[in-house]
Amino acid sequence: xxxxxxSPLPWLLLLSPLLLLSRSSSDPCILLxxxxxxxxxxFSTPEPEWNSITMCISSKEVAIHGGGHNLDVFLQQGxxxxxxxxADVLRALGLRRLKVxxxxxxxxxxxxxxxxxxxxxxxxxxxxxxxxxHPPLPPPSPTDRDLSLRALHLRRVSLAGEGNFPVSIxxxxxxxxxxxxxxxxxxxxxxxxxxxxxxxxxxxxxxxNPEIRESGLTSAAxxxxxxxxxxxxxxxxxxxxLEGVCRGLEAMGTNVRRLDISYNELRDTAGTQCTWPPxxxxxxxxxxxxxxxxxxxxxxxxxLVLSYNLLxxxxxxxxxxxxxxxxxxxxxxxVTDKSQGEQAPESCWLSSGGIRSVSTPCxxxxxxxxxxxxxxxxxxxx
Ligand SMILES: *[C@@H]1O[C@H](CO)[C@@H](O)[C@H](O)[C@H]1NC(C)=O
Ligand SMILES: *[C@@H]1O[C@H](CO)[C@@H](O)[C@H](O)[C@H]1NC(C)=O
Ligand SMILES: *[C@@H]1O[C@H](CO)[C@@H](O)[C@H](O)[C@H]1NC(C)=O
Ligand SMILES: *[C@@H]1O[C@H](CO)[C@@H](O)[C@H](O)[C@H]1NC(C)=O
Numbered sequence: 001x002x003x004x005x006x007s008p009l010p011w012l013l014l015l016s017p018l019l020l021l022s023r024s025s026s027d028p029c030i031l032l033x034x035x036x037x038x039x040x041x042x043f044s045t046p047e048p049e050w051n052s053i054t055m056c057i058s059s060k061e062v063a064i065h066g067g068g069h070n071l072d073v074f075l076q077q078g079x080x081x082x083x084x085x086x087a088d089v090l091r092a093l094g095l096r097r098l099k100v101x102x103x104x105x106x107x108x109x110x111x112x113x114x115x116x117x118x119x120x121x122x123x124x125x126x127x128x129x130x131x132x133x134h135p136p137l138p139p140p141s142p143t144d145r146d147l148s149l150r151a152l153h154l155r156r157v158s159l160a161g162e163g164n165f166p167v168s169i170x171x172x173x174x175x176x177x178x179x180x181x182x183x184x185x186x187x188x189x190x191x192x193x194x195x196x197x198x199x200x201x202x203x204x205x206x207x208x209n210p211e212i213r214e215s216g217l218t219s220a221a222x223x224x225x226x227x228x229x230x231x232x233x234x235x236x237x238x239x240x241x242l243e244g245v246c247r248g249l250e251a252m253g254t255n256v257r258r259l260d261i262s263y264n265e266l267r268d269t270a271g272t273q274c275t276w277p278p279x280x281x282x283x284x285x286x287x288x289x290x291x292x293x294x295x296x297x298x299x300x301x302x303x304l305v306l307s308y309n310l311l312x313x314x315x316x317x318x319x320x321x322x323x324x325x326x327x328x329x330x331x332x333x334x335v336t337d338k339s340q341g342e343q344a345p346e347s348c349w350l351s352s353g354g355i356r357s358v359s360t361p362c363x364x365x366x367x368x369x370x371x372x373x374x375x376x377x378x379x380x381x382x
Contacts, residue, residue: 027052027055028041028043028044028045028048028049028052029041029042029052029053029055029056031055031059036058036059037059037060037061037094038059038062038063039055039056039059039061039062039063040062040065041055041056041062041063041064041065042065042067043064043065043066043067043069044065044067044068045067050074057093058094059094059095060094060095060097061096061097061098062095062097062098062099063099063101064099064100064101065101065102066101066102066103066105066130067102067103068102068103068104069104070103070104070133071103071104071105071106071109072106072109072133074109075106075108075109083112083115083116083118084119086116086119090119090120091119091120091121093120093121095120096121096122096123096124097122097123097124097126098117098122098124098125098126099125099126099127099128100113100126100127100128100130101126101127101128101130102129102130103130103131104130104131105130105131105132105133106132106133106134107133107134107135107136107137107138107159108134108138110132110137111138114140114147114172115140115144117147118140118144118147119145122147123149123150124150124151124152124153124179125149125151125153126152126153126154127153127154127155127157128154128155128156128157129156129157130156130157130158131157131158131160132159132160132165133160135159135160135161135163136159136163136168137165137169139168139171139172140171140172146174147172147173147174148174148176149173149174149176149177150176150177150178150179151177151179151180151203152169152173152177152179152181153179153180153181153183153205154166154169154181154182154183154185155181155183155184155185155208156183156184156185157185158185158186165185166182166185166187166191173198175199175200176200177198177200178200178202178203179201179202179203179204179205180198180201180203180204180205181204181205181233182205182209183205183206183207183208184207184208184209185209186209186211187206187209187211187212187216188211188212188213189212189215189216189217189219189220190206190212190216190217190220190222190252192220192222192225198225199225199227199228200228201226201228201229202228202229202230202231203230203231203232203233204226204229204231205233206232206234207233207234207235207236207237207260207263208236209236209237210237210238211238212238212239213237213238213239214239214240214241214245214247216237216248217234217239217244217245217247217248217249217252218244218247218248218251219251220248220251223251223252223253224253225252225253226252226254227253227254227255229254229255229256230256230257230258231256231257231258232254232258232259232260233259233260234261234264235260235261235262235263235264236262236263236264237261237264238264239264239266240264240265240266240267241266241267241268242266242268242294242296243273245259246274246275246276246296247274249276249277250274250275254277255277255279256277256279257279257280257281257282258280258281258284259280259282259283259284261283261284261285262284262285262286262287263286263287264288265288265289266285266289266290266294268294268296277298278299278300280298280301281300281301281302281303282301282302282303282304282305282322283297283298283301283303283305285304285305285306285309286306286307286308286324287307287309288309289309289310290306290309290310290311291309291310291311291312292315293306293311293315293317300319301319301320302320302321303320303322303323303324304317304320304323304324306323306324306325306328307325307326307327308327309327310329311325311329311330312328312329312330313330314330
């Protein structure tokens with residue numbers, strides 16, 4: 001018998017005697033490529049075949065859609081399995097990235113999953129649309145191994161009842177973390193000093209937390225804790241002014257290179273007293289309801305995204321090498337393919353006067369490729 005059958009383990013939420021059930025032909029899990037490196041499971045049916053997950057046993061990348069099921073059943077059937085008994089098997093797994101989505105997960109099961117993952121070589125964990133029932137999530141015990149993730153993404157994960165999920169998972173993380181997303185979690189500020197141990201963090205995404213506002217940035221009680229941060233995303237966080245954002249960055253003491261504050265209704269406050277980080281090269285002001293180009297822009301920008309605003313005329317920003325303007329009233333077309341050398345579509349004209357001007361590209365990208373390549377290199381996990 002194969003070793004993982006002999007010793008049923010809690011890896012990948014599968015814990016359990018269920019593994020030993022016979023397989024059906026309508027497997028919810030499929031391998032997405034010939035090498036079997038990507039495995040996807042959709043357990044949305046009312047009585048899913050959970051054991052189908054064994055299909056993913058040698059995959060590097062595994063995505064599990066729980067179909068909103070309550071996973072209490074695994075605790076009842078699996079008991080409190082000890083992953084150290086299966087250490088060799090877990091170590092042999094190819095697993096590098098795991099995504100678990102849409103389920104109600106008892107805290108103890110999540111605890112077992114995290115413990116099991118400490119034996120694997122996983123690098124990236126994504127938990128999305130989960131409700132963690134029966135909290136609290138226990139912290140790791142002193143004898144537990146480290147969960148040395150490089151990236152953790154939490155999107156819309158909540159604890160049943162009161163409690164703060166990001167705070168309860170922090171004890172599981174180690175300082176080597178490079179990328180962290182805490183999106184749609186109802187955060188009202190930058191969650192530090194809880195995050196203070198992540199000296200190597202270079203990408204932080206706090207988008208879709210409309211309670212943050214500028215006050216949540218400026219109140220960040222962790223100056224100088226984000227020294228390595230290069231990439232900061234604050235989409236849809238109720239930010240209102242560039243000046244306030246600039247002050248927030250000052251308070252955080254970061255030297256970011258890329259700042260994404262799209263989906264915030266920004267108004268400009270001219271004559272800012274605040275100095276942007278000199279490192280800031282890329283600013284995303286897409287979907288910000290801007291009627292004119294803000295005056296208080298960082299000085300050394302290479303990339304500026306002003307797409308989907310209310311600009312009536314084409315702005316002149318000679319210093320910006322990569323200026324993205326699609327979806328403004330002064331262009332009548334929305335170009336999404338920004339690849340260099342692409343022809344602007346024929347239907348592209350300046351709306352003022354309605355004169356057709358095929359030669360005017362809606363996306364102006366003068367020699368922005370180098371800057372883009374540089375910036376992409378910085379974004380380790382996007
Ligand atoms: C999962 O399966 C359900 C039907 O069982 C389907 O409606 C849904 O779109 C599928 N989800 C994904 C992400 O494939
Ligand atoms: C902003 O975030 C809230 C809360 O997460 C979400 O409900 C809303 O859809 C988001 N808005 C946009 C434009 O993404
Ligand atoms: C800017 O933000 C918009 C909206 O969030 C996004 O669709 C777009 O990809 C971003 N552009 C860049 C260059 O990051
Ligand atoms: C361009 O985008 C805007 C806003 O998203 C939309 O209302 C409009 O219909 C789009 N125009 C074209 C030509 O696709």
